[in-house]
Amino acid sequence: MSDSASTVLVIDDDPDLRASVGRLLRSLGINVQLFASISDFLASDLPDGPTCLVLDIRLPGQSGLDLQRELAAAKREIPIIFVTGHGDIPMSVQAMKRGAIEFLTKPFRDQDLLDAIQLGLSRDSARRETDKDLAALRERFGSLSPREREIVVQVARGRLSKQIAHDIGIAEATVKVHRSRAMHKMQAGSLPELGRMADRLKLVPYAPQRS
Missing domain, CATH: 1.10.10.10 (Winged helix-like DNA-binding domain superfamily/Winged helix DNA-binding domain)
Structure with missing residues (x-):
C-alpha cells in the first residue's frame, strides 16, 4: 500500500455495524479493515499510510479503553474514534482525556462518523509528515x-x-x-x-x- 492511501480500521463485535460501516466507507472510496475483536486487530499488520481507528468501548475480553492504553504505552499513535451503545459521561471523559478524536453513542449519524474519521485521518497524515521531516533532519545531522x-x-x-x-x-x-x-x-x-x-x-x- 502506498504512503498516500488512507485506511480506517474498525473493531466492533456487532457484525451488522461492521458491515454497515464497511459499506459506507467503501462507497466513498475509503479503504477499510474490519475486525470482530481486539485480538484479531493485534494479530494484523497496520497499514503504511494515514490511519484511524473506529473502536467499540465494550468488547469481549479487552475493552476499547484497554486497547487505547496499550497503544499509548507502545507509542503507536493511531487516532481513535470510540463508539458505544452503553456510553456514560465518565467513560467519555476518560477516553477524550487520553486523546480520542470523538466519542459517538450508537446509533450515530453517518455524517458524524465521517466527520470524525476525516479529522482522524488528517491528524495522522500530519503526524506522519512531521515524523518524516524529523527523520530526514536526523539523517542530515548524522x-x-x-x-x-x-x-x-x-x-x-x-x-x-x-x-x-x-x-x-x-x-x-x-x-x-x-x-x-x-x-x-x-x-x-x-x-x-x-x-x-x-x-x-x-x-x-x-x-x-x-x-
Missing part, C-alpha cells in the same frame, strides 16, 4: 563530522564564533568554516533556522532559568 556537530550544538546554545573558538581551542575563522559546512549539510538558510533545527533535534537540553 552526516556532519564530529567537529561540525559540536559547533552546531554550541551555536544552538547561543555561543558566538569567537567564544566557540576559545572554548575548543581553534581559530575563529576555522569555526566559521565548520559552521558554514554544517549549515550547508543541514540545509539551513540562516543561523536562526539552524537553531530551530537544533531545537527539533533536542540537541540542547532545556534548563529552566533560576529566579
